Amino acid sequence: MSIPLLEYTPSSQNQRVVSFEIPGDEKPRIYTTDNLPSATEMDALILAAYRQIFHEQQMLSSNRQIILESQLRTGMITVREFIRGLVLSDSFRRLNYDVNNNYRFVEICVQRVLGRRIYSDREKFAWSIVLATKGIAGFITELLNSEEYLDNFGDHTVPFQRRRILPQRSRGELPFERMARYDTDYRDQLPRRGYIPMNLQTFLRSRNRDLVLLTIGSGLAVIATLSLLTYFGLFPQIGPY
Incomplete structure (x- = not known):
């Protein structure tokens, strides 16, 4: 018996506020297969799907899913099924699931x-x-079959970050592309995994050593300068009265 999804209250975010702004450059472009796109438009749609799921930091040729692209071009699968294939790919799992806990992966x-941040x-x-109970495949299926996804994107539209700009605000929400893919818990594990060559204590010791050497070097430089000035008669020699 599977555990049903817990109830949660949606909060007031940008995508839930009625929009009155004039469309501009910051309004997301909608990529869809409803109107039988040409080959060039299909290329742009596939690129937009990769940018949305993998983001620009992970858009590498090694992460391409050639079979899924071919199936989408020939109409064998829908855009929603293509998105599902990207999220369940080995590349996405390795780059996002393996380096995070369940909470960060859900975010x-x-x-x-879904094109929005979590409510709470x-x-x-x-x-x-x-x-945790249904695995990655079950979790992604629940997201793609949710009423929110179907109402906003359906079977033929690439997901996008919905309503970054809120009227009467000087700045909109931070684009998801600029957010780190892993949380602080993974960053804290790096020293134990050997990815950071020195810990904080070693860094402080080396820093104190550098300060001592810098002080000694500065003192020697001052003494040498005074000696040269005294030798050339530019600095009076200090002696008894």
């Missing part, structure tokens, strides 16, 4: 699949339970 998937810790805990 990443909600941002990239309760929503994060609710989806984390789904991830």
